[in-house]
Amino acid sequence: MSPVPLSPSDPAAQGVDASGVHAFLDALEAAPEIEPHSLMIVRHGRVVAAGWWAPYTPDRPQLLYSLSKSFTGTAAALAEAEGLLDFDAPVLSYFPEFEADITDPRSRALRVRHVASMASGHDHETLQEAYARDPVEPVRGFLLVPPDADPGTVFAYNQPATYTLAAIVQRVTGQPLTAYLRPRLLDPLGIGEAVWRRDRTGREIGFSGLHATTDAVARLGELYLRDGVWDGERLLPEGWAARAAHPRTPTAGAMGTADRDDWDRGYGYQFWTSRHGYRGDGAYGQFCLVLPEQDAVIATTAATEQMQRYLDLVWEHLLPSFGPGPLSGREGADAELRERLAGLALPPAPGRAAPPGPAGHRDAAEYRAADGTGPVRAASVARDARGWTLSLTGRDHDDRLDLRIGEPGWAVAGGPVPTAVSGGWSDTGTLAVEVQFLETPHRLAVTCSPADGTVVSRWRTQPLHPGPLTSLRAPRDSG
Incomplete structure (x- = not known):
């Protein structure tokens, strides 16, 4: 409903x-x-x-x-x-199984109100440290990172505090x-x-x-x-x-x-x-x-x-x-x-609806990332009865995203990874598209150059959660 x-x-x-x-x-x-x-x-x-x-x-x-x-x-x-949670209670009281492991007095003094207000006593972000100390249980990893000051006395924007x-x-x-x-x-x-x-x-x-x-x-x-x-x-x-x-x-x-x-x-x-x-x-x-x-x-x-x-x-x-x-x-x-x-709209990227040249010319092409940077490792372009498809392969071999291209404006596609694509071919045959991942803030710029068979990709804004291209969506299948 x-x-x-x-x-x-x-x-x-x-x-x-x-x-x-x-x-x-x-x-x-x-x-x-x-x-x-x-x-x-x-x-x-x-x-x-x-x-x-x-x-x-x-x-x-x-x-x-x-x-x-x-x-x-x-x-x-x-x-x-x-009555299930007390902001004045020690954080450790909710994780008694960590009692013997957490010996630092400041960590033991940490209260719920401290993690709720980013005042755990750490003076820096501890996310990587927490995962390094315990890759399986981030709360334990966080509590194993000794605070730099008494809890409640300093502020640090610290993801494990809210995680806890x-x-x-x-x-x-x-x-x-x-x-x-x-x-x-x-x-x-x-x-x-x-x-x-x-x-x-x-x-x-x-x-x-x-x-x-x-x-x-x-x-x-x-x-x-x-x-x-x-x-x-x-x-x-x-x-x-x-x-x-x-x-x-x-x-x-x-x-x-x-x-x-x-x-x-x-x-x-x-x-x-x-x-x-x-x-x-x-x-x-x-x-x-x-x-x-x-x-x-x-x-x-x-x-x-x-x-x-x-x-x-x-x-x-x-x-x-x-x-x-x-x-x-x-x-x-x-x-x-x-x-x-x-009538608000993001301007679509420019480009021709098809590559230049005679019909049937370069109906399929393969591209590789030459420098090893960017989220796209390989790309291919192919034409069928429905039009053109750009297939992107991420750093993982099973990370593949198929995108319809060559349509005017933004071509919106639903499915498991909702996207919108704009752009197209230049007069020289270069394909440049912008891929908007519609359930995130993120846009990916992709350029395929037929002259050397390379693909270059870069984020307009870098995703902060690690994962493949196909993870850039709402996690409806979780749990």
Whole structure:
């Protein structure tokens, strides 16, 4: 059953100036370093603007990366409310089988609230260390990495901290995160498909890997904006939203780069403090912005390494568009904005629909990666009665992806790995295509050169989860 849509409204009726949204869209289109995929703006509980850049669509879940953490923190809050989890309890108390192995006093002093707030005492990311110390059980590996300071005194963005929080929730509830959240959060909010990446232990990893729609992100933000109340029903404990948003440990300078104003404001329980309001965020521009002063939520998905730049554009253009009351005489502007949002699209790559030369020329060709770099090891192009197919072979021999090419615009294909392909042949016979993996933020550029029989491939944004090309999708067959 499809979820019931959030109630729409004209922007002006909710005090939102459409010109500010236009300015934001203009700024995104003028920023080559930002590839937007979706945008939802909710004001006073009503959707005033929603758009997806084709080939992305509203009903397709997308990898949220670290925005997954905000759902994990929500699961921990629910488990606490049910008496299954204590934020002040030692982490080790939930894993008594590790008692004899964990001897470092700081690791033994680690509390649930410390891992929930990225304040484990480590001053750096420990993911690789944790897996190196125990490749089979990441929680044990994490606890074997001695903290650099007392827990609660320093901040470090540290994936095993959230992984451990997720592992505790799954242990005390006896369920994967999605199964636990389904009757308590996902179904009441009207969230449809939501699937989470698992690791070799069978756990949903918690710190990343959740695939859900932009609509699901907007609903979570709206729930937090309303202090856990949805449609008159309390879903989250009273006051939890304020607890989650309250910065626990200073983060200024902790991320190690300059010009990151919105990462220097503090971290709560799986939410960041922003210059305005607070947020969940994930790599490459997956955002859930909760703005209590504006009574608004902004949900986005994108592909950009310039995440601060994206937020700067939100503060510059969208924030001033929120006025104190309804605006009159804006029907035309609102209609123009709706039309623009309905027609958003990523520009397809250029190219001819077929290679140059006489019919039948080079109906099949093989290509090899000459330098050993890039995710594609080999490629082949062939024509049949239906048209042209580009077959990509990843670094593993059984990692094969077949793509229809030569169609105008974006050629969208469903199946186990939903993709969209654009591009084609140049006058010299070179084939250059862009492959959008539609359940992730990622795009792959592939160039096949007939002159030397080589294929070159590179990611526009690098996937952060290791795996073959065919793993770039929602993990529906897991578990």
